[in-house]
Amino acid sequence: MKGAPSAEHLARLVELFESSRMSKTFGMALRYDDAARAVFDWRYDPAFDHFLDDVHGGVLATMLDNAGWFTAAAGYPGWVVTVEFHVRLLVPAKREDLQAVGSVLRRGQRLCTTTMELRSASGRLVATGSGTFLATGRGHPE
Amino acid sequence: MKGAPSAEHLARLVELFESSRMSKTFGMALRYDDAARAVFDWRYDPAFDHFLDDVHGGVLATMLDNAGWFTAAAGYPGWVVTVEFHVRLLVPAKREDLQAVGSVLRRGQRLCTTTMELRSASGRLVATGSGTFLATGRGHPE
Amino acid sequence: MKGAPSAEHLARLVELFESSRMSKTFGMALRYDDAARAVFDWRYDPAFDHFLDDVHGGVLATMLDNAGWFTAAAGYPGWVVTVEFHVRLLVPAKREDLQAVGSVLRRGQRLCTTTMELRSASGRLVATGSGTFLATGRGHPE
Amino acid sequence: MKGAPSAEHLARLVELFESSRMSKTFGMALRYDDAARAVFDWRYDPAFDHFLDDVHGGVLATMLDNAGWFTAAAGYPGWVVTVEFHVRLLVPAKREDLQAVGSVLRRGQRLCTTTMELRSASGRLVATGSGTFLATGRGHPE
Numbered sequence: 001m002k003g004a005p006s007a008e009h010l011a012r013l014v015e016l017f018e019s020s021r022m023s024k025t026f027g028m029a030l031r032y033d034d035a036a037r038a039v040f041d042w043r044y045d046p047a048f049d050h051f052l053d054d055v056h057g058g059v060l061a062t063m064l065d066n067a068g069w070f071t072a073a074a075g076y077p078g079w080v081v082t083v084e085f086h087v088r089l090l091v092p093a094k095r096e097d098l099q100a101v102g103s104v105l106r107r108g109q110r111l112c113t114t115t116m117e118l119r120s121a122s123g124r125l126v127a128t129g130s131g132t133f134l135a136t137g138r139g140h141p142e
Numbered sequence: 143m144k145g146a147p148s149a150e151h152l153a154r155l156v157e158l159f160e161s162s163r164m165s166k167t168f169g170m171a172l173r174y175d176d177a178a179r180a181v182f183d184w185r186y187d188p189a190f191d192h193f194l195d196d197v198h199g200g201v202l203a204t205m206l207d208n209a210g211w212f213t214a215a216a217g218y219p220g221w222v223v224t225v226e227f228h229v230r231l232l233v234p235a236k237r238e239d240l241q242a243v244g245s246v247l248r249r250g251q252r253l254c255t256t257t258m259e260l261r262s263a264s265g266r267l268v269a270t271g272s273g274t275f276l277a278t279g280r281g282h283p284e
Numbered sequence: 285m286k287g288a289p290s291a292e293h294l295a296r297l298v299e300l301f302e303s304s305r306m307s308k309t310f311g312m313a314l315r316y317d318d319a320a321r322a323v324f325d326w327r328y329d330p331a332f333d334h335f336l337d338d339v340h341g342g343v344l345a346t347m348l349d350n351a352g353w354f355t356a357a358a359g360y361p362g363w364v365v366t367v368e369f370h371v372r373l374l375v376p377a378k379r380e381d382l383q384a385v386g387s388v389l390r391r392g393q394r395l396c397t398t399t400m401e402l403r404s405a406s407g408r409l410v411a412t413g414s415g416t417f418l419a420t421g422r423g424h425p426e
Numbered sequence: 427m428k429g430a431p432s433a434e435h436l437a438r439l440v441e442l443f444e445s446s447r448m449s450k451t452f453g454m455a456l457r458y459d460d461a462a463r464a465v466f467d468w469r470y471d472p473a474f475d476h477f478l479d480d481v482h483g484g485v486l487a488t489m490l491d492n493a494g495w496f497t498a499a500a501g502y503p504g505w506v507v508t509v510e511f512h513v514r515l516l517v518p519a520k521r522e523d524l525q526a527v528g529s530v531l532r533r534g535q536r537l538c539t540t541t542m543e544l545r546s547a548s549g550r551l552v553a554t555g556s557g558t559f560l561a562t563g564r565g566h567p568e
Contacts, residue, residue, distance in 0.1 A: 047166075057204075233390075346484025
């Protein structure tokens, strides 16, 4: 896909996310900002606390993975898959709403590299990530 | 901690995990094998599918993080924190029970490096990970 | 490429490595073992010490990158490129010969994931790595 | 160390780097910018080309490692060690001077997380990295 993703393409990706079961289980919401970056909001839910009452790192990893994946997917007509991603946990997240945002570092013909940032509602940088996503050339599910 | 972790220490870690809310939300079970490696079992639950009906990568990352963290924690009397971890997704996990196991690569005075493997019930290698964990010197919660 | 790499293919890769300037600058030697894994030997050279007289981490990273790259390249007829790699430094390498070995974790149609280990002459595990390599479909240089 | 690093501390680190053998072997120069970020300049040297006449990824990794290490070391009175680092190669570097810069993402009591960027002389982003560095509490070598 040359140029900026179309509004239809982004709306389709949001719809796909919202149709997934995990979006409801985790309680995450997706939107795209003006730069076609995926923004995930998560409202604090104690069901995802680990035993020190911080949000479990797996939730942070899930948000970062999502932010990278949907930012990458915005740039390709078909399906992408996560190849690998890296997570750095900087400070604990404690009873806070969280927001993760992805950014494209490099978009190639088939491979997309993204960085991701996760902040608490107060704006504190909680975790960062980066990842590689492969455009498969296969279409999205109907 | 010199030498192998005591059975009491490992039992305490399992108890802590089982007391966490996220263990129930995800439906994960922890045990330690004879080499004091943390083994996490997850019974397939469609609530964690993404929209192609594969298990969401966030669940895989959560299992790998857990496997590394609890394997690292077995080697220190107090609390550890995840500094960073890396995840490689090799094949999709589709409607399958999963198992993640951690292994110590290096245990230093304060830093522990682990590797993690995640397999499907059929034994297929689904994902791998590695991570760094910091022993804080603080005790576990009572 | 289906099946095991041919001896000709591996010999060609060794020849390409030996024709590179960096192989002479670093003083590294490549061979393939029976499992078509790339094995790099480096004879200790104080020119690569950092200021504490340990071997610089950049040499270790170079060996790990090479071991992954050439192990990946063994499985594709054409050229591969390094997408990303991760390095864990476990213990310092001090005035020692070093050996790095790559292993294929997953070989896909276009993407290859490898792990790498670097040991000192005495067999001590000094560093580990993992990486992603993309088969470009372009031929090797003549 | 509270507050900004002293000019003396940074000058001492530059001096240590310049005293290392690897700095001469690679031909890299270190300075600190106004934000106490380590800036490494490397003048293109064909001795580090791989066999396609691009600069070898090991040189890029060495520059990124250095940029992270010296940026981290600026914040602690004593010695730091590289725990792990991750490298993403975005575009090839071909017969170009290169510059790597480190930035602190999080500076804790003992652990420092940095990000690193490597650009060609023309300003193109060639590679990125991130890493963890441990402050050992040991003094620098005399």
